[in-house]
Amino acid sequence: MILLPQAHAQLVEKAIQAAQVAGDLPTFDLPVIEVRPPKRAEQGDYSCAVAMQLAKPVGRNPFDIAATIEKHLPDAAFVGAVETVKPGFINFRLSEDWLRAQVETIIAEGDKLFQLDIGQGKRAQVEFVSANPTGPLHIGRSRGAIVGDTIARLLEAAGYSVEREYYFNNAGMQMQSLGNSLRIRYLESLGLPVEIPQEGFYQGEYLKDFAGELAAEQGKALVDADWQPFKEYAEKKMFAMIRATLERVDIIHDIFFNENSLYDDNSVWQVLAKLEQGGYIYESSVREGASEEETAKAAGLEPAKWFRSTQFGDNEDRVLVKSDRTPTYTLPDIAYHVNKLERGFDLLVNILGADHYTQHQVVRYGLKALRYDPTPLHVVIIQFVRLIRGGEILKMSTRAGAIDTLDDLIDQTSADVVRYILLARSPDSHLDFDLDLAVKQSNENPVYYIQNAHVRCAGIFREAEARGKSDDDADLSLLGADELRFIRKVLELGEVIEQSARELAPHKIAFYAHELASLFHPTYDTVRALHGDIPDDVATARLRFYRAAQVAFKRVLRLMGMTAPERM
């Protein structure tokens, strides 16, 4: 299937070249020619403003230039009419015959509708979620989960070969606390006296469940054990839980990358050595340029290893190896990104919460110091989510208790609702998740509005079958203006995929889905296929149209990771 903006742009380009050959336009370097749907439908299906850009270099008024370009436009099957208007727009209208024929193309492409080849099979990796297995997934994390998975789906549709990766750390203090918390719950479930620590204790109910299972499996065998075996047990269970939660929203990672492997293969220390060789590391108990206060605080500390990130524009140097000679999170994170780059991906996408921005900058400085080319690396920063219930704002936190896990949210709404609401906002914007609205199964909830379009198509075919009618051998010339308007919108899907994949802006598909549905429902209302007074040939053509519509909705819903229900 063709991308219409690009196809039109090529026509304009050829027209300009032809005009130059004919001497109607002077010679100049071709600008990037952009063609897009105008805001107002009366202005055409696609519009090009290149003549305005050319007015200055060519030294003529834009309207004349546009008219000249129009004169030299080559023929194309998809072009119905061309018009040059006011300041210098060239407006295109799609051929209606060509549009009608697209109904068959859409049906033929089916689940692969607008499967593009922009990625040309290049390898892309999307890293997202990446929560350590210390607890269930929270809503704050889940926005990144949905955005990351949808970006992966869009990249696949754009023609990339995509891997989904989850980076985690199962070492460190938090995991030790988790193991210790489980140990206490385990002893408690055996009826032994325990003391719940004030700090570093995980309160969650899930640990009581784990403890109960562990006690049932092991009896009193672990009464004298330290935190270690408990940590291992908790980690295993926790990951199973996280995976199960993600699967509920149709997210499956291909690779779980353990931070520890970067120590096992020594790459963390190799990275450090290379930075040292480059002269980017110094040893000191306090960073260079520190305030008196900081210096006083650091008095008596053993020297740490500092990275001169200020050389790359950072506000201050960062510690890579602490006084106790263990690395900070930053060092393995740099090593991880080196690892990613060396795996040869053409595109690396990293989904991060807004609070990780600074950390990521330091990683980039590290890569720069190591002389890696960071161009494949793209970061999508996700702004925070606020949960709203009864008009009240509940702030999200990965350490808060209560009711804000992704599982809870799915339980209270549905996987589809969660996916759509978390998706339908620019990642740059803060997101208010209105629980009351999400729970409502009414037209206030856009999720059902979109899915209902698919349901209605499915319903038509159930009914058609019952009445013994089919859409075989349809005469598509019988389709009217309403149907064509909808088909035009379906054909914009390619642009939406291309653009949202290129810009890593998956919310665009969500808005498109709603726009498509809002063209569908009025059409469904007026364009009847199975009414008694509809002639058979018209009914057949319309059924064929609804077949194409169903294909489009299914494709769009699947691109968003949502289900395309047959009934609701």
Add this chain to the structure above:
RNA sequence: GCGCCCAUAGCUCAGUGGAUAGAGCAACGGUCUUCGGAACCGCAGGUCGGGGGUUCGAGUCCCUCUGGGCGCGCCA
């Protein structure tokens, strides 16, 4: 104080430097002896936070101010 993000209709938000700034919800008024109404139609709603600048053209780019979010740890 420094860095990043945000500010558009009453509310929640779209808006790739192009033409008269758009949806949904809420509010108001209508439609239907339904291929499943979680629908459709209409009406109304705006100094695009303020001020400068760049451009043939700015909600969009630059500067600045104001207001909000996040970060600025030898935590991860």
